[in-house]
Amino acid sequence: MASQFFCTDCGYETNKWSGKCPACGSWGTIIESTRITGKNQSGKIPDLQQAKPECIKDIKTTEISRWKTGTAEFDLVLGGGIVPGMVVLIGGEPGVGKSTLMLQLSEWMGKQGKKVLYATGEESAEQIQLRSTRLNISSENIWLLCTNDAEHILNEVAENHSDLLIIDSIQSVSLPNLDSLPGTVTQLRETCNRIIRCAKTMHLPVFLVGHVTKEGFVAGPKIIEHMVDTVLYFEGELQGQYKILRAVKNRFGPTNEIGIFEMSNIGLVEVPDPNQIFLSESGKHNGTAIGCVMEGSRSFIVEVQALATNSNYGTPQRVVSGLEQKKLAILLAILEKNLALYLRGSDVFINLAGGIRSTDPGLDLAILSAIISSLKDKPVPERSVFIGEVALNGEIRPVSQIEPRINEALKLGYERVIISGHSKVRQKAKVLKLFNVRELYAFLDKT
Incomplete structure (x- = not known):
């Protein structure tokens, strides 16, 4: 046996210790391990036979049985x-x-x-x-x-x-x-x-x-x-x-x-019926908006809950559940820059109902709608679904697999789907296209 050092994050191997992994850049992940030389292969399990190279075109495949x-x-x-x-x-x-x-x-x-x-x-x-x-x-x-x-x-x-x-x-x-x-x-x-x-x-x-x-x-x-x-x-x-x-x-x-x-x-x-666990009871509520996420090959309707209230401390709180913390900071900066909303003195809390976790950018539009609804103390339009990614300049951008998302929303009885104006969809009825967050604010204020 011989000593070696091993990165627990990426698996990088080296002969000497280092505080920072040269491969992935992580600190404090290099630990001492042991290199096994000539280890005993005892047991009754047959080992793999030595393989020989084959032309990839000549390899015969069979359908995977599950x-x-x-x-x-x-x-x-x-x-x-x-x-x-x-x-x-x-x-x-x-x-x-x-x-x-x-x-x-x-x-x-x-x-x-x-x-x-x-x-x-x-x-x-x-x-x-x-x-x-x-x-x-x-x-x-x-x-x-x-x-x-x-x-x-x-x-x-x-x-x-x-x-x-x-x-x-x-x-x-x-x-x-x-x-x-x-x-x-x-x-x-x-x-x-x-x-x-x-x-x-x-x-x-x-x-x-x-x-x-x-x-x-x-x-x-x-x-x-x-x-x-x-x-x-x-x-x-x-x-x-x-x-x-x-x-x-x-x-x-x-x-x-x-x-x-x-x-x-x-x-x-x-x-x-997984969609039901991600939604609360029906009805109008301030600070809630409905979005749609894609997880693998399936789409799920998700309720986004937001609460914006005056902060009692010097530094406002930013708390999220089910999302990345940095995502909320980016979306709040977009609101302040494009809509001149003053959020530096407000605590903002975001939660995805049902305990789901998601990194889908298609939730951006629903998150912004829920925050605006909480700030204005006015519910979003009932039976509406918001699907879209929001760029740093406030533009609402299309997301992948928009057709399955729209179909899932309409199948569950929602009457209006708000998407990016740049999205190309075959479904025209019950679809509203918006190009930027200013149009989103005007839509929520009007309704």
């Missing part, structure tokens, strides 16, 4: 179902429901005759049994293995001919031939590499549960996310009723797909 879980929201996030040989990393805050989802996944696949090995290094068999009883897990195809030895897990997979492997969590298992603790950079990198080679060789789907840092990212080196095929994040308030499963990386489907689940006394249940 296993349906029977839960539409989960299948959608994965890109249509589970692909044999795929490795999925799922992260989320403690207590958000990762282990519950994995145990339910075992039940879904077990009922289809798939043999599932559920390996855990954090909980005892009695704890898993208590949770399975609460979730009504009754399949006879689920096998539980409580161990921290990754080689033991892979050997049991080979002996029992398992169809699906779930490891909860990847930070708790390790390779016994490495002289380092579980969860360290060396163990995570080598353990993941061993598991991935096993998955590709045996065409075995693997789900890895990962801990997250205080920033909300999967703990450990970023290289783990690069190694796996799919990365899922479980979002939602710990005490909230609804949870969102988001795909941030997927080699077998589109990214940014989300699945909506409701936490109940029998586990996670898919939500049949």
